[in-house]
Amino acid sequence: MIIGTAGHIDHGKTTLVRALTGVDTDRLPEEKKRGISIELGYAFMDDGRGGRIGFVDVPGHERLVHTMLAGATGMDHALLLVAADDGVMPQTREHLAVLSLLGLDGLTLVITKCDRADAARLQALRAEIAELLAGSGFEQAAQFEVAAPAGLGVEALRAHLLALAPAARPEGRGFRLAVDRAFSLDGVGTVATGSIHAGQVSLGDELLLLPPAAGQAPKRARVRSLHAQNQQVQQAQAGQRCALGLVGLDKQDVARGQVLAAPELALSSERLDVRLRLWPAESKALRSGTPVHVHLGSATVMGTVAILHSEAASSSDSLAPGAWGWVQLVLREPVAAWAGDRVVLRDAAASRTLAGGRVLDPAAPARYRRTPQRLAELAALQLPLVKDRLQALLAQATLGLNWGAWATAQGLSEAARQDLALQLPATVLRAKSAADEAGGPWLLGEAAAASLAQHALAVLAAYHAQSPDELGPDVARWRRLAAPRLPEPLWRALVQGLLAEGKLQQRGAMAHLPAHGLQLNAADERVAQRIAPWLDKAGFEGAWARDLARDCQTPEPLMRTSLARLAQSGLLHQVVKDLYYAAPVMTRLAALARQSVGAEGQELKAAAFRDASGLGRKRAIQILEYFDRVGLSRRVGDSHKLRPDSLLFSGENDGDEEGRPA
Numbered sequence: 001m002i003i004g005t006a007g008h009i010d011h012g013k014t015t016l017v018r019a020l021t022g023v024d025t026d027r028l029p030e031e032k033k034r035g036i037s038i039e040l041g042y043a044f045m046d047d048g049r050g051g052r053i054g055f056v057d058v059p060g061h062e063r064l065v066h067t068m069l070a071g072a073t074g075m076d077h078a079l080l081l082v083a084a085d086d087g088v089m090p091q092t093r094e095h096l097a098v099l100s101l102l103g104l105d106g107l108t109l110v111i112t113k114c115d116r117a118d119a120a121r122l123q124a125l126r127a128e129i130a131e132l133l134a135g136s137g138f139e140q141a142a143q144f145e146v147a148a149p150a151g152l153g154v155e156a157l158r159a160h161l162l163a164l165a166p167a168a169r170p171e172g173r174g175f176r177l178a179v180d181r182a183f184s185l186d187g188v189g190t191v192a193t194g195s196i197h198a199g200q201v202s203l204g205d206e207l208l209l210l211p212p213a214a215g216q217a218p219k220r221a222r223v224r225s226l227h228a229q230n231q232q233v234q235q236a237q238a239g240q241r242c243a244l245g246l247v248g249l250d251k252q253d254v255a256r257g258q259v260l261a262a263p264e265l266a267l268s269s270e271r272l273d274v275r276l277r278l279w280p281a282e283s284k285a286l287r288s289g290t291p292v293h294v295h296l297g298s299a300t301v302m303g304t305v306a307i308l309h310s311e312a313a314s315s316s317d318s319l320a321p322g323a324w325g326w327v328q329l330v331l332r333e334p335v336a337a338w339a340g341d342r343v344v345l346r347d348a349a350a351s352r353t354l355a356g357g358r359v360l361d362p363a364a365p366a367r368y369r370r371t372p373q374r375l376a377e378l379a380a381l382q383l384p385l386v387k388d389r390l391q392a393l394l395a396q397a398t399l400g401l402n403w404g405a406w407a408t409a410q411g412l413s414e415a416a417r418q419d420l421a422l423q424l425p426a427t428v429l430r431a432k433s434a435a436d437e438a439g440g441p442w443l444l445g446e447a448a449a450a451s452l453a454q455h456a457l458a459v460l461a462a463y464h465a466q467s468p469d470e471l472g473p474d475v476a477r478w479r480r481l482a483a484p485r486l487p488e489p490l491w492r493a494l495v496q497g498l499l500a501e502g503k504l505q506q507r508g509a510m511a512h513l514p515a516h517g518l519q520l521n522a523a524d525e526r527v528a529q530r531i532a533p534w535l536d537k538a539g540f541e542g543a544w545a546r547d548l549a550r551d552c553q554t555p556e557p558l559m560r561t562s563l564a565r566l567a568q569s570g571l572l573h574q575v576v577k578d579l580y581y582a583a584p585v586m587t588r589l590a591a592l593a594r595q596s597v598g599a600e601g602q603e604l605k606a607a608a609f610r611d612a613s614g615l616g617r618k619r620a621i622q623i624l625e626y627f628d629r630v631g632l633s634r635r636v637g638d639s640h641k642l643r644p645d646s647l648l649f650s651g652e653n654d655g656d657e658e659g660r661p662a
């Protein structure tokens with residue numbers, strides 16, 4: 001359990017923490033000299049059950065609200081202090097706004113310095129406080145009245161705090177700690193401290209430092225020593241203050257705002273979709289384009305607001321004071337954030353707390369971000385239980401979801417992922433990603449897969465109706481027509497599924513409905529028969545239209561139109577303009593290409609392919625480029641990578657081996 005203080009400067013936060021714990025959290029010489037808190041302070045109190053309650057003491061100065069926020073995101077419960085003599089002051093209001101907007105479950109209100117007020121004053125203050133709390137969600141908060149230096153009321157408050165139930169935390173989350181301090185200690189090395197936001201950590205664990213520097217992999221560290229709630233331990237968990245002694249990181253690598261996380265949680269976000277509420281006391285609506293300070297964990301970054309949807313029916317372009325809505329935060333620099341994380345927005349001048357809520361999706365899309373489709377996904381992401389979120393998302397996401405990336409964004413531990421994967425219905429379409437494609441596997445819900453298949457087949461039927469003379473579009477073209485935004489692996493899985501069910505046929509790169517068989521006219525048939533031996537003889541070199549016309553004694557224009565139609569029908573392959581290959585020859589070349597794949601990554605080695613085929617360099621490259629075009633491989637920079645799940649030229653779906661019309 002982590003309890004935090006909040007309240008206006010000089011209202012007695014540090015004094016109260018000292019009275020409860022015996023620890024003076026103002027450690028810095030400057031804090032001592034000026035009598036104010038500048039940094040977060042930490043203290044601990046035995047809970048009487050063998051455990052400890054951690055305290056985070058925050059500064060009350062108006063210029064230090066960002067520091068207060070770094071401490072507040074890790075709190076389970078807050079003590080909001082109001083000095084009896086001063087009464088409700090600006091940072092009383094602002095800290096209350098922060099705690100309310102963070103969605104903190106518990107708050108206790110404490111009137112301090114009661115020795116400085118008479119009964120009438122206290123009476124008036126109680127009324128002022130009731131007014132303050134109205135609308136904050138903390139109207140029912142317990143209230144205590146203390147004079148800490150004299151010990152008045154402190155024991156009753158202590159008993160109340162000891163009786164608080166620990167905050168419920170979602171299970172199955174990977175470890176993460178929001179760093180609020182880093183230093184180096186003789187004999188220990190680099191130490192990072194913070195509140196554990198989720199999961200647990202043990203001595204010897206490997207952790208990542210997030211977000212990584214631009215263009216770099218996250219730095220790694222191993223936990224050499226571990227303190228939780230100020231005691232040496234083997235293991236620490238969510239809801240504890242923790243100090244980690246780290247091997248592999250220098251002190252200057254680590255700073256407030258970063259996160260130490262379990263390796264499976266590696267991410268970095270510059271766009272967050274969040275559900276948040278504009279503070280009711282704001283005078284103006286929140287609009288798209290508003291620059292803000294975004295506070296997440298112990299981090300603060302600048303960003304811009306894009307309103308996606310307001311839950312108040314009146315408007316979807318802005319968020320009215322007190323209204324909840326979905327907002328995209330476009331950040332100037334990356335942060336590490338996961339679904340469910342608390343977020344608070346302050347204005348660009350950092351003078352006011354504006355809004356707060358929770359992250360729905362830390363991997364938010366830049367485009368199509370407020371389409372009805374996307375809003376339906378956000379509604380799914382807002383459900384309280386992770387398994388319901390997954391189920392609802394699969395029912396909504398017509399473009400599928402990347403399982404690995406999604407589970408990471410949800411902050412799930414390795415074990416929780418395995419559990420959840422087992423609960424996935426068997427009807428979900430699963431698609432592996434190629435070795436060099438990010439994430440995976442991809443999932444597509446049953447209904448989405450069915451309607452996509454139906455749509456794709458309808459597009460194919462329309463294509464046939466429009467181009468009856470063609471066998472069909474090549475698979476890549478078909479995808480662009482039917483489902484341009486669908487992730488490639490899902491499209492491939494869909495096509496394989498349709499082939500397996502017999503709803504689709506493929507010849508070469510061409511897809512067609514089974515009913516749309518090949519109807520060659522008599523002239524094309526004759527040309528096909530005449531050129532067959534010449535194409536055979538030409539082998540891997542292929543035959544040019546002009547040479548075929550000459551060899552077969554067919555007028556060149558007639559030969560050219562027939563060849564084009566035979567290629568459209570999938571019986572021939574046109575590798576470059578006017579250069580044709582028989583289908584069986586191409587199947588043999590594809591087999592050689594598959595054999596020339598390098599050990600690492602599926603790379604088709606041009607040199608190996610050239611040697612295996614005996615072709616010249618130029619022709620070998622032309623053929624590899626043809627393979628890219630039809631989808632056997634894909635171009636990655638200067639090389640060609642085999643698509644491991646491509647069935648092209650594997651013999652099964654390439655028509656009959658003779659290359660004759662069916």
Ligand SMILES: Nc1nc2c(ncn2[C@@H]2O[C@H](COP(=O)(O)OP(=O)(O)OP(=O)(O)O)[C@@H](O)[C@H]2O)c(=O)[nH]1
Nearest residue numbers: 009010011012013014015036037059060113147148
């Ligand atoms: N008379 C009286 N003085 C108090 C009481 N509590 C705190 N003080 C005094 O008020 C002053 C400010 O107290 P702190 O505990 O430092 O206040 P704070 O809220 O921690 O201040 P910041 O962290 O800087 O915002 C100190 O001089 C305390 O001795 C109290 O109950 N009665």
